[in-house]
Amino acid sequence: MSLQIDESVLKNVVADVLRKLQTQGAAPTIAKKDDDCGCSCNGACANGDYGVFKTASDAAAAAKEAQKKLRKLGIEGRDKVVKIIKATCAEKSVEWGQLEFDETKIGRLEHKIAKLQGIPNLPGVEWLSPRGMSGDHGITMEENTPFGVVGAITPVTHSIPTLSCNIVSMVAAGNTVVFNAHPKGARCAVVAIREFNKRIKSAIGIENIATIIETPTLDSFNELCSTPDVNLLCVTGGPGVVDAAMKSGKRAICAGPGNPPVVVDETAMLAKAARDIIFGAAFDNNLLCIGEKQVFVLDKVYSQFLSELKTAGAVGINGNQLDRLTKIAFTTDGNGGGCSHPVLNRDLVGADATKLAEIAGASAPTGTEILFAETDANHLFVIEEQMMPMLPIIRVKNIEEAIELAKISEHGYKHSSMIHSLNVVNMGLMARALDSTLFVKNGACVAGLGTGGEGYSSFSIATTTGEGITTPDTFTRRRRCVLVDSLQMY
Known part of the structure; x- marks a missing residue:
């Protein structure tokens, strides 16, 4: 959450928002239709269009296929996705800040916007670095490898910012991700996922690098925890959901409650x-x-x-x-x-x-x-x-x-x-x-x-499980490759 702002900058953000709303009219709000996700997709979300799915299993299966394609593009491909997420958050900060504020009805509009404007400052693929060792008995290289598909739970307090931050860190690490958003912040999250997928598909030809469950429920959370297509869980929320994730049997990275x-x-x-x-x-x-x-x-x-x-x-x-x-x-x-x-x-x-x-x-x-x-x-x-x-x-x-x-x-x-x-x-x-x-x-x-x-920052601070402020490195496995003795090249 490296916002890189101060009080004077926040005041300028507020003034700019007010000017835009006065000259352009109110920012668009999320439609509240009963037959779709509310993002003007005319029901297309039901088909998994642009990353939005009815069930956790379908969303995870699509993300699994996307991860196979992402791996073929290597670090350069991941970097393109990360840059798309960062640029989109900066461009859409006012619009999406308003969308989230209208849906959740909590917090302050200018700070919703500021959080999205801080996403471009988050660490990306440059954070990952291999470690090499060379000696009499050969050469060893330790490198970061992805888990595969991450199942992520996001809070109502920072719906789009947490989602965006997670995509940056997880995709930089080589993973794809499925989101089960907080129900009270799910509609704006769906809007963001669709926009991200449109831009990513246009740039690199891959859809479903980030997917989301259209209508999140306790059942969809349990399904996300149990599906074999999800390899790792990342939970940002209260003690109840953290406890459930840690009992799922999967590796879980948990950002639990605080009372600072x-x-x-x-x-x-x-x-x-x-x-x-x-x-x-x-x-x-x-x-x-x-x-x-x-x-x-x-x-x-x-x-x-x-x-x-x-x-x-x-x-x-x-x-x-x-x-x-x-x-x-x-x-x-x-x-x-x-x-x-x-x-x-x-x-x-x-x-x-x-x-x-x-x-x-x-x-x-x-x-x-x-x-x-x-x-x-x-x-x-x-x-x-x-x-x-x-x-x-x-x-x-x-x-x-x-x-x-x-x-x-x-x-x-x-x-x-x-x-x-x-x-x-x-x-x-x-x-x-x-x-x-x-x-x-x-x-x-x-x-x-x-x-x-x-320092750097994140909207997922893994206090419960000890990883601390999450980065791309958090969402990787450590792999060691060893070339032994006489197979060295002198």
Whole structure:
């Protein structure tokens, strides 16, 4: 997810979108027909036209045949596909951002667009490099080879961006891919797959390098996991789908849930910390799995940090207002045994901060990016991955308490964490305690994925299975070829 953007660029993106919508009319929306996929194909999708199939088995079989053809084209062929995906995302970013926003109704339009504009920065075939060894006993070459067909599960939070990112990495590795998209983001995903297939077929004569199930269901997911034509699974989603994939019997690369904490100690540059936290947590209304979800602040700088949050544009709500919001944002669901657990109100996931303020009975100016409230460490907004632009702020006595409570709130997901500090000892203490896949020091969460920080990125961060930020290398097998002793050429 190497967006390579900052706040000023985002504002320019928004202005450009508004100008285009005013001069050209509203961006096209996805048709909602009952007899087709909604992409103006007049039912052709039912026949597997341009990568869209009725069943997982058909989609996987077509992708398997496409992978055989792709292998014959070698790395040069893969590179052509990757470049087509990147160029299409850049070209269609405004249109597809609007399509996804209209369908999912979560997040912020300008950030949907920005995510698609970041796809061209992802690693491609150049990421793969063989390793050679030569000595008295011969020559050995280790190289990356594809798995074959990857079955991919994508989330509603980043439907087209995750799909596009996965194609770049998986095809660069030599695989083809079948998608079972989240049902609430499937129609825009179908549009993207059809467009990709049209362009790829025109360029290299191969169709179905990326396929998708027209109407994704739990049954299609199970079918995708069980079909022998799928060699590898890649899941980007919540704990339920991750658990199911890992029990499928297939190798699974799983990007599971996160609940990233932030620690602010007494040495932090407080004004910068406030701006960074707002920028990361408010991005796409806190839909990012890496996004700042709860902030632990040392007592010595607690009041000053709250003041800096307000100066940076965050709007605070009081205890009564927080209670009203919490009652709507979470409910309890009995399990039949007399116990209950909190359930997130999905209608508020990715909602605007102004909507949350209205529910809380607070006042927030138009354009407010994020709310904040003082809470204890056991509040639902702290312990649940709530994906809303509302930051709970927790006062702590010292760095030890901050790190311990941060670790508890992260639930051992080992996903992402942040610290704002100039004390390297404190940085080290938190790094070792949380052992998270992404650990950002003195920056917004997105710095961990190349936006404001160095490095590459991906929308699939395999925390559960340990691969980390996925790249083309993630989706390859390692093969060793050995030429022995006297067969060397001197």
